[in-house]
Amino acid sequence: MIWSTRGLFKKSDQAIPDSLGRGLQLQQVSKRLGNAQVLDQINLEVKQGECAVLVGRNGSGKSTLLRILAGILLPDTGSIQRTMKGSERYAVDGLPRLPFTSREYLWDMGRIRGIRPEILRGRIRELSELLYLDTAIDQKLPLLSKGTLQKVNLIQALLPGPGGLLLLDEPLSGLDIPAQEAIVSLLVQWKVEGTSIVTACHEPLLIERLADQVIVLKKGSVLRYWSREDILQVGEPVVHIQSLTEAGEDLANDPSILQQPGVLSLVRNTSSGNSNSWLWGWKVVQQSTDDVLRMILASGGSVVSVQQEESQLHMESLLEGQHPAAHSSHGDVTESADLGFSMDAMGRKTQ
Known part of the structure; x- marks a missing residue:
């Protein structure tokens, strides 16, 4: 079911979409951690108002790439160009259980970002209601369940409002179905308002509703690239x-x-x-x-x-580099390993 989240923040607080080709571009980005080559010559381009979804098995480099985009890690080689307006926000994969209540943590995170108290108070309330935080707003973080802690993690990243770059590491992990629907519907709205999103995710719901491109990572390299047109071949649930x-x-x-x-x-x-x-x-x-x-x-x-009905998107095949519609009853793709687009050395799509 499609959720309506329009009007969550006042229009005066919203970012204005820009059509001047703004966005984010990575060229030949590599990173080693210890003796392991975690990322190897990654090329990625995300325009303003687009969503790129990173998929791959554990150890493929998704979280490391997000940390580089967030500025937590520096690449060993390669370049990152960011020309979009607005701030960068990051929801990590697993919020630390700090000795604060949810409200105290969210308030401090909002004030650190410079959000005015009268605006911040309203945003905490609205986002808490959207994700059904309920009485957990006044509970200590160490006492929260994994799913509730993830809600607090997402809220802190969403506090600045739409616009800029939003980085999400497995955002739907541990969330109940209503909260998953609510967050995906909000992100759909924020994309329209100019928010660029890069997320690591394995939930078909997010890929089908949000992804403009899917980047399949394997052992630190880009295995395949799939466009929105490829995803649409799967068919709507x-x-x-x-x-x-x-x-x-x-x-x-x-x-x-x-x-x-x-x-x-x-x-x-x-x-x-x-x-x-x-x-x-x-x-x-x-x-x-x-x-x-x-x-x-x-x-x-x-x-x-x-x-x-269960999604038509077959995640296991997608992780192996096969076309998103390879196992879909709606698609015409039967052998997908050579039917989609891949990335060339400069990050351009090639047949």
Whole structure:
């Protein structure tokens, strides 16, 4: 289900998107840690308002690359050019359990960034409500569960508002489904407002909804590069809805319903034991879920259940460098190792 997060921050606090080709560019970036070559000649370009998703197995170099982008580590060789407006924010993979309450930690992080107290107070409240922090806002960080601690970690990175560069290391790790939906919907909005995002992530939800490019890392090198067009070949996740209407109300022959955008199929469950009502099974594309639910309720029906179908994106194959749609029932790709785009030595796409 698509969440609305518009108006989370006042418009006067939001960044203004820039169309002058601003962004971030890495050329031939390499890094050694001890005796290990952690990154080897990485090329990456992220324009303003784009999202690049880093995927790869443990030890592939994702977190090291994010630390370099955040300025925590310096590359041994190569160059980094940043021409976008706004600040850099970083949500690490695992927030330390510092001896503060969530509110104290977020307040100090906001003041360190120079956010005015009257603005900061509102942003902490709004983001805490968005991610369902509830009473954990006044609990000590060492007492929080992994998922709740991750919410605090994300909130501190989101406090400055949209714009600039947002670096996220496994942002959905440990989050419950409502919080995952809320954070992805917020990031979709912030992309439109000019925020550039680089994130390491293995959740198909984020890749399908946010990624303009997917960079597959293997042992510190770029194995493959996939564009937004490649991701779209996977097909949008399908949502299953069950609804009830009065017996005799034949939705399957209603032209206004059959022509509703996003409705893939509508079938009546004839095995329903209630003679006074009919049970309907809907199959709709994810993007149209909210519209269909509103239509059901507006017509006097009731919603029994909403269940999202498993994503069509096959992460295991993606990690091996195969095309995102290699195992998708929506895609035409069958052998993907040579069908997509890869990176040349300068970070350009090559067939």
